[in-house]
C-alpha cells in the first residue's frame with residue numbers, strides 16, 4: 001500500500017498532518033510533528049505580534065471531542081516565519097504550511113505582504129474565521145467581506161495561498177461560497193474549522209467547561225465528523241479542479257481518514273485526536289489507513305479519492 005499524497009505538484013509521504021492550533025505553538029511542538037509519522041505540518045495561526053490569548057481553561061478535551069476558545073494565542077508571525085524558513089533549507093523536510101489569522105483584514109494583508117517578500121516556498125493558509133468588524137459575523141460568514149478579503153489578498157500575494165473555512169450548513173451557502181472561491185487562483189481550501197459557539201455543560205457541577213465567552217467555544221472531534229465530511233464533499237463537487245481540498249474535522253481512526261479522502265480530500269488534518277493522543281497518533285492513523293486500503297485491495301489514494309458512491 002502506497003500512502004503518498006500529491007498536492008499541487010508537491011508530494012507528501014502520507015496525507016496526514018496536524019490541524020492549525022493543535023501541537024504547533026512552539027518550535028519544540030513543531031519539531032515533534034516533524035519527528036512523527038505526519039506527512040507535513042501547519043503552524044498555529046499567527047498574528048503580527050505575540051498574543052497571550054484568552055484566560056484558561058480555554059481548551060477542554062471531552063468524551064465526544066473538544067471545545068475551545070483559545071483567543072489566538074501565538075508567538076507572532078516572525079517566530080513561525082523564521083521556523084519554516086530555517087526548516088525548508090534542510091533535506092528530507094516536507095513542504096510546510098504557515099497559517100495567518102489577523103484580528104483585522106488589514107492585519108491579514110500586512111502579514112501576507114511580509115510572507116510574500118520572504119523566501120518561504122511552502123503553502124500559506126489564510127484563516128477566514130478571523131473576526132470582522134464588531135457586530136458582524138466572522139469574515140467567512142460575511143460573503144461580501146470574504147470577497148473583499150480575497151480581492152485584496154490576491155492583489156499583493158503571489159505565493160501558493162489556501163483559505164481555512166468554518167463549516168457551512170446550508171446548501172445555498174455552499175453554492176454562494178464556492179462561486180466566490182472559484183473566482184480566485186487558490187491553491188486549496190481547508191475545511192472545516194471548529195463548529196462555532198457550542199456550549200458544553202457539566203451537569204454535576206452545573207458549570208460550563210471553559211472560562212472565555214461564558215463557556216461558548218468551537219467544537220471538534222467526533223461531534224463534527226459528519227459536518228466535516230459534508231463540507232469536504234460539497235466543495236469538491238462545486239470547486240474548480242485546480243483548487244485542492246484539505247479535509248479537517250472529526251478524525252479519530254484510519255477509517256475516518258479514508259472517509260475524508262473518499263469525500264474528496266487531498267490531505268487530511270487531525271486536531272482534537274492529536275491533542276488527546278500526541279504526535280504518536282500519526283503512526284496509528286497511517287497504519288489504520290493502510291489496513292483499510294489493504295482490506296479493500298486499494299494500492300494508492302487515487303484508487304478511491306473522491307469516489308464516494310450515492311445510493
Ligand SMILES: CC(C)(C)CCc1c(C(=O)O)[nH]c(=O)[nH]c1=O
Nearest residue numbers: 069070071072129130131194218
Ligand atoms: C477563532 C479565532 C480566534 C478568530 C481564530 C483562531 C481559532 C481558534 C482560537 O485561537 O481560539 N480556535 C479555533 O478552533 N479555530 C480558530 O480558527
